[in-house]
Amino acid sequence: xxxxxxxxxxxxxxxxxxxxxxxxxxxxxxxxxxxxxxxxxxxxxxxxxxxxxxxxxxxxxxxxxxxxxxxxxxxxxxxxxxxxxxxxxxxxxxxxxxxxxxxxxxxxxxxxxxxxxxxxxxxxxxxxxxxxxxxxxxxxxxxxxxxxxxxxxxxxxxxxxxxxxxxxxxxxxxxxxxxxxxxxxxxxxxxxxxxxxxxxxxxxxxxxxxxxxxxxxxxxxxxxxxxxxxxxxxxxxxxxxxxxxxxxxxxxxxxxxxxxxxxxxxxxxxxxxxxxxxxxxxxxxxxxxxxxxxxxxxxxxxxxxxxxxxxxxxxxxxxxxxxxxxxxxxxxxxxxxxxxxxxxxxxxxxxxxxxxxxxxxxxxxxxxxxxxxxxxxxxxxxxxxxxxxxxxxxxxxxxxxxxxxxxxxxxxxxxxxxxxxxxxxxxxxxxxxxxxxxxxxxxxxxxxxxxxxxxxxxxxxxxxxxxxx
Amino acid sequence: xxxxxxxxxxxxxxxxxxxxxxxxxxxxxxxxxxxxxxxxxxxxxxxxxxxxxxxxxxxxxxxxxxxxxxxxxxxxxxxxxxxxxxxxxxxxxxxxxxxxxxxxxxxxxxxxxxxxxxxxxxxxxxxxxxxxxxxxxxxxxxxxxxxxxxxxxxxxxxxxxxxxxxxxxxxxxxxxxxxxxxxxxxxxxxxxxxxxxxxxxxxxxxxxxxxxxxxxxxxxxxxxxxxxxxxxxxxxxxxxxxxxxxxxxxxxxxxxxxxxxxxxxxxxxxxxxxxxxxxxxxxxxxxxxxxxxxxxxxxxxxxxxxxxxxxxxxxxxxxxxxxxxxxxxxxxxxxxxxxxxxxxxxxxxxxxxxxxxxxxxxxxxxxxxxxxxxxxxxxxxxxxxxxxxxxxxxxxxxxxxxxxxxxxxxxxxxxxxxxxxxxxxxxxxxxxxxxxxxxxxxxxxxxxxxxxxxxxxxxxxxxxxxxxx
Numbered sequence: 001x002x003x004x005x006x007x008x009x010x011x012x013x014x015x016x017x018x019x020x021x022x023x024x025x026x027x028x029x030x031x032x033x034x035x036x037x038x039x040x041x042x043x044x045x046x047x048x049x050x051x052x053x054x055x056x057x058x059x060x061x062x063x064x065x066x067x068x069x070x071x072x073x074x075x076x077x078x079x080x081x082x083x084x085x086x087x088x089x090x091x092x093x094x095x096x097x098x099x100x101x102x103x104x105x106x107x108x109x110x111x112x113x114x115x116x117x118x119x120x121x122x123x124x125x126x127x128x129x130x131x132x133x134x135x136x137x138x139x140x141x142x143x144x145x146x147x148x149x150x151x152x153x154x155x156x157x158x159x160x161x162x163x164x165x166x167x168x169x170x171x172x173x174x175x176x177x178x179x180x181x182x183x184x185x186x187x188x189x190x191x192x193x194x195x196x197x198x199x200x201x202x203x204x205x206x207x208x209x210x211x212x213x214x215x216x217x218x219x220x221x222x223x224x225x226x227x228x229x230x231x232x233x234x235x236x237x238x239x240x241x242x243x244x245x246x247x248x249x250x251x252x253x254x255x256x257x258x259x260x261x262x263x264x265x266x267x268x269x270x271x272x273x274x275x276x277x278x279x280x281x282x283x284x285x286x287x288x289x290x291x292x293x294x295x296x297x298x299x300x301x302x303x304x305x306x307x308x309x310x311x312x313x314x315x316x317x318x319x320x321x322x323x324x325x326x327x328x329x330x331x332x333x334x335x336x337x338x339x340x341x342x343x344x345x346x347x348x349x350x351x352x353x354x355x356x357x358x359x360x361x362x363x364x365x366x367x368x369x370x371x372x373x374x375x376x377x378x379x380x381x382x383x384x385x386x387x388x389x390x391x392x393x394x395x396x397x398x399x400x401x402x403x404x405x406x407x408x409x410x411x412x413x414x415x416x417x418x419x420x421x422x423x424x425x426x427x428x429x430x431x432x433x434x435x436x437x438x439x440x441x442x443x444x445x446x447x448x449x450x451x452x453x454x455x456x457x458x459x460x461x462x463x464x465x466x467x468x469x
Numbered sequence: 470x471x472x473x474x475x476x477x478x479x480x481x482x483x484x485x486x487x488x489x490x491x492x493x494x495x496x497x498x499x500x501x502x503x504x505x506x507x508x509x510x511x512x513x514x515x516x517x518x519x520x521x522x523x524x525x526x527x528x529x530x531x532x533x534x535x536x537x538x539x540x541x542x543x544x545x546x547x548x549x550x551x552x553x554x555x556x557x558x559x560x561x562x563x564x565x566x567x568x569x570x571x572x573x574x575x576x577x578x579x580x581x582x583x584x585x586x587x588x589x590x591x592x593x594x595x596x597x598x599x600x601x602x603x604x605x606x607x608x609x610x611x612x613x614x615x616x617x618x619x620x621x622x623x624x625x626x627x628x629x630x631x632x633x634x635x636x637x638x639x640x641x642x643x644x645x646x647x648x649x650x651x652x653x654x655x656x657x658x659x660x661x662x663x664x665x666x667x668x669x670x671x672x673x674x675x676x677x678x679x680x681x682x683x684x685x686x687x688x689x690x691x692x693x694x695x696x697x698x699x700x701x702x703x704x705x706x707x708x709x710x711x712x713x714x715x716x717x718x719x720x721x722x723x724x725x726x727x728x729x730x731x732x733x734x735x736x737x738x739x740x741x742x743x744x745x746x747x748x749x750x751x752x753x754x755x756x757x758x759x760x761x762x763x764x765x766x767x768x769x770x771x772x773x774x775x776x777x778x779x780x781x782x783x784x785x786x787x788x789x790x791x792x793x794x795x796x797x798x799x800x801x802x803x804x805x806x807x808x809x810x811x812x813x814x815x816x817x818x819x820x821x822x823x824x825x826x827x828x829x830x831x832x833x834x835x836x837x838x839x840x841x842x843x844x845x846x847x848x849x850x851x852x853x854x855x856x857x858x859x860x861x862x863x864x865x866x867x868x869x870x871x872x873x874x875x876x877x878x879x880x881x882x883x884x885x886x887x888x889x890x891x892x893x894x895x896x897x898x899x900x901x902x903x904x905x906x907x908x909x910x911x912x913x914x915x916x917x918x919x920x921x922x923x924x925x926x927x928x929x930x931x932x933x934x935x936x937x938x
Contacts (some may be wrong), residue, residue, distance in 0.1 A: 013908055013909060018908055019919070023720055024918075024919075024922055024927075025922055042838055042839045042902065042907065044838070044900065044901060044902050044907075044908070045839050045842075045902040048842065048902050048903070052842065052843070052903075053839070053841060053842065058839060058841040059839050059841075060839070061839075061907075069713045083515045097897060103866035130783060178799060206555070210594070233472060244471065245828070269524040292897075293714050294508055300701075302897075303907075303908040303909075304898055304899065304900055304908045304911075305897055305898045306908070307895050307897075307908040307909055307911075307914070308895055308896065308914075311894065312895055318768075319925075321925075323891070323895055325895075326895075329896075329897045330897075331897045331898055331899035331900075332899055332901075333899040333900065333901035333904050333905065334901055335901065335903045335904060339662070340901075340903075340904055342899050342901075343905075344899060353718075356848055369511055369513070369514060370479060370511045370514050370522070370527060370528050370529070370530075372527040372528075373514075373517065373521065373522065373523060374521070386835075394546070395475050402871070402872065403871065403874070403875040403876075403904075404904065405871040405872070405876040405899045405900065405904040405905045406876040406878075406879065406904075407872075407878070407888065407900055408880040408899045409875075409876070409879040409898045409913070410875065410881070410882045411596065411877040411891070412896065412897060412898055412899060413879045413882045413883050413886070413888065413896065414882050414886065416887050416892070416896045416897070417882070417883065417886035417887070417892065418886070419882065419886050421807055422792070423886065424882070424887070425538055425780065426780060426781055426792055426794075426795075427775055427777065427798075427799045427881065427882065427885045428761075428771075428773045428774055428776075428799075428881060428885070429798070429799055429800055429878045430773065430798075430800035430811050430813060430874045430877045431513065431772065431773055431802065431813070431874065432513060432801040432802035432803055432804065432809075432874050433511065433513050433517050434521075434804045434871070435802050435804060435811075435871055435872075435874040435875075436802065436808075436874045436875060437774040438511065438513075438530075439482055439513070439773045439775070440482060440485055440486055440489070440530075440772075440776055441758040442773075442776075442887070444878070445776070445777075449490070449493075449780065450493075453493055454493055455850075456494075456788075456790075
């Protein structure tokens, strides 16, 4: 039987990050990453295969970088994990013994129990190049596409399918793309309402029909889909349906080998990414999560979370000083049409749902200074949420230029270091005419100061009421 | 005599920020900002007047925004401040009495005592639209321009003068632009050496002659400059010299009214921006500074520091809860040719000079993922400096795409909140194919992890030596 020090099942964000981390930290240890797909697609890049990149092969994480670092990548289906003998058996009859095992088996698209969902031409997004190619081929001849679910994947896929169809075809309605979302707006789980509306407007400009507050009742057809029936009775003719309403942790292997796992939460891990087996850790979409902000169970499944968890898991394998996973923050970014949207932490709706009282500081200023400079987006906006009781930042949202993601990362750092509105208002930020807002109006500073002023008023008010009582 | 609650002398970054802050925080207070220039240019935008914007008027901070907020802007030269009677007298004979005064009189270009520096056609950059226009007019007919001093202003001016001349003229040497820097590289006070070299390469590509390690001995000419003689004997023919070797605090008014001020350090203020007069505060380039990192006197004079100080000063005027100025960080950004460069905190040279032992974590990865996406800069680089004894980040440097400034602001927040390599390595960052590096290779995370690994090795080594002893 072959041997490896560390076996990693799953070669997407968490698995690859774990492998790289181990090779850097413990170069004396061998590591084998096992994947059931021939190549690993860039997970977040998948939508861009269809409109921008045009080819599945352009969206592959190259194995070379990992092989160069001494990572052994194995293309094979796992049959079972034998925890007692610390070995993995494969469908081809071979086995691999391990010292430590990391499960990073990811998630599976959630397929709702809808009538007709099993038909041909109903697709989900799977991180498998062959299946992604199949969707590409189907889209090439599709006339009326319905995307069910307006989260990040749904929104990005709708945009890219419209791009793939081409301006002309969309304008003349030779090809139609509809996006169906159950909630009042697309992207609502991650973004502020007004930013969601901006994203919807961008989709509309591209010719996508956005239908929110809309549930799907049935996917009609006789083996091959012909229409989608909405809860309100609307019938959308279609020859291709893409279902993108979320993902559930892939816990098959954990179940097989008797590790505690919950179909919704994932493989149960502690803050060190440890399962109940001392030699098995889990990381990424397949692992259970808590929220960085509330400490409660979290359903946030993101590559950024997976990477952080993969790094923590691998660091903890052979080091006495353990790294702790502080929980999923939720740091998102996307670009729809001309608008980039980024978010970290709570939305104001999520804060309200959690009973966290917040004050909101906003700033809308140009992202260049003076605004007469070329490529200036005059209405770049920051919206920051501060906890009312202690002034700490718990959420931040940016809309505008392409640096929105990096700007939200300043906010992500602030949330994760426990910074307050006071601190963020008086900090110094790098600015430059060709790159950012003016130092007088830098979005984060200005929004934080606007938040700090409200917090100060609230504190005064509280003091006055206390004195009056 | 007219009255105002708060008088602010100087209407650039610190003064305007102070005025806005006061109006937001204490709307019941009146504020008068006094400036000796007819309009306020965007200070950092000045170089871009020459190549990109083409006109001085395109680089003006509009007064309207401030007037709308109830700020009174007065165009007038101050004659004297009468501290005893709390009033300001103007050159036109009028006066204004104040309750509180903020001095934000900025800095003056440092003019070295060089032979020939007083001649016609030797320019400095002053924040005065009329003088900026004079330089514009002179540049229109200049053939051989010599820029003395390769800091941010010198580098940006050299680039913009080359742009103003046009590709053809530069290529055919009908117009020449030389940049003279005394230090081994341009931008060395703020940026890492290899990034400075990149900036120099970009200038060279634009046709600028960059001469480093070069001191100026004499500016020759008979009333009108004809050549610049360098210390090594080189003689550069020229008809326009721009001197940009730094700025000194403008302390004339402080001297006049007997406030303690140092010609190099500026008007002496405490951490609340208070001068020795309880009713007078100072902020911005004219005020004394300490370094955020070392606590020592700092010579960093930047709009971002000025804005922070202006906000702190104004907040402290009427509020019992005082804001503290934690010191100048130094958060910079620029764009030279196709490369954007940003920095926060210490360079490795500055750390060495201060005797601060650091480990350096680096990461060079594409700023889009996959790298096959359009507009990808495949070699965007982050370089982070962590204090060896406690792992805290004390500096960060980014080279590459236009989001470098916002990315460095995540680092600026990290420095100002005292984050460690460990924390920054395991944090979550927003990423997106069209906007950032991959979550597997996000620059800050990767560079922090590379730093954390070195810190861990160093700690182990230290433990081993201790045990051996």
